[in-house]
Amino acid sequence: MLLDTASLYFRAYFGVPESVKAPDGTPVNAVRGLLDFIARLVQDHHPDDLVACMDADWRPQWRVELIPSYKAHRVAEEAGDGRADVDTEMVPDTLSPQVPVIESVLDAVGIARIGAAGYEADDVIGTLAGRAAGPVDIVTGDRDLYQLVDDRRGVRVLYPVKGVGTLQTVDEAVLREKYGVDGAGYADLALLRGDPSDGLPGVPGVGEKTAAKLLAAHGDLAGILAAVDDPASGLTPAQRKRLDGARSYLAVAPKVVRVASDVPLPPCEAALPSAPRDPRALEELSERWGLGSSLQRLLAALSH
Missing domain, CATH: 3.40.50.1010 (5'-nuclease)
Structure with a gap:
C-alpha cells in the first residue's frame, strides 16, 4: 500500500x-x-x-x-x-x-x-x-x-x-x-484536456470527451499527432488546427504529466x-x- x-x-x-x-x-x-x-x-x-x-x-x-x-x-x-x-x-x-x-x-x-x-x-x-x-x-x-x-x-x-x-x-x-481509457491512456487524456488545478493548459477546445474520442480513434498521443499530418485521418479541420497549434505544448507535456x-x-x-x-x-x-x-x-x- x-x-x-x-x-x-x-x-x-x-x-x-x-x-x-x-x-x-x-x-x-x-x-x-x-x-x-x-x-x-x-x-x-x-x-x-x-x-x-x-x-x-x-x-x-x-x-x-x-x-x-x-x-x-x-x-x-x-x-x-x-x-x-x-x-x-x-x-x-x-x-x-x-x-x-x-x-x-x-x-x-x-x-x-x-x-x-x-x-x-x-x-x-x-x-x-x-x-x-x-x-x-x-x-x-x-x-x-x-x-x-x-x-x-x-x-x-x-x-x-x-x-x-x-x-x-x-x-x-x-x-x-x-x-474511455485504460491506465496507460489516462496520462494522454489528462494532458490533452488540461488540468487547471495543476496549471496545465491542455489543447484549446479539447475537453475530456473529445480527448477520449481522439484516443479511441487514434490509440495514443503519437497516433493523434500522426493523424494531424494525414488528410484521410478523419480529424475535423478545427481539430487539426488546434492540435497543430499545440505541438510545442504536446512535445513537452508527456514528461510533465507522466509520473x-x-x-x-x-x-x-x-x-x-x-x-x-x-x-x-x-x-x-x-x-x-x-x-x-x-x-x-x-x-x-x-x-x-
Whole structure:
C-alpha cells in the first residue's frame, strides 16, 4: 500500500475540525485525522507493506522548465514584495506546523516514509509501484495517479470518496467506463484536456470527451499527432488546427504529466510494523500533541 501522504493529510485537515487541538491549544486535526485514516486502511485492507510517500519537492524545477505554468497558481507570495517564492506552496497557516509532527509520529511508529529530492510523491509512488513484485494499492485523492492503474500487475487506486471509510476502487474497468481509457491512456487524456488545478493548459477546445474520442480513434498521443499530418485521418479541420497549434505544448507535456518511474530512492523497510519502532519517542509525541485515541486506534490496527 502506497500513501499519497500530502493528499491524505490535506483531506484530514479539511475533514476534521480545527477544534481538535494539542494540550497547548495548537491544532492537530491533520495529524489525528491522518492517523485515523491509516488505522482504517490497515484495518480494512491488511497490507503487508505500507509506505508513506512524501513530496520532497512539490513543484520540481525540471517540470517548471518544460511548462512554466505548472502549479504556478499554488505558489505562495512572500509577504510585502509580491514576488513568488518557488519553493513555497500555499498551505493553510495551521496545517504547515502539523507536517513535521506527522513525520515524527510516522517515524516513531515505524511506518516507512520516503521522499526524493527533486521529485513529487507521485513520482515516488510510480517508482515503487513499478518495482513491486505483487499487487499494489495506491491511496490518493489525486486523479493523476490513475495513470498507474494496471489490471495485469494488480495495481489499483483507492480513491477517498468520503474520508477513507468510503473508498472507490479504481481499476481499468472503472477508467474505461468513466473516461474511455485504460491506465496507460489516462496520462494522454489528462494532458490533452488540461488540468487547471495543476496549471496545465491542455489543447484549446479539447475537453475530456473529445480527448477520449481522439484516443479511441487514434490509440495514443503519437497516433493523434500522426493523424494531424494525414488528410484521410478523419480529424475535423478545427481539430487539426488546434492540435497543430499545440505541438510545442504536446512535445513537452508527456514528461510533465507522466509520473517518473526511475526515481533514485533510499533503501527502506516497508514491512508494516506490529509494534512501535520507538515507544518512548511515541509516548512523548502523544503527550505533547494530545494524540490520544487516534494513535491508540492505529496501534491497535497494527497489532492485529
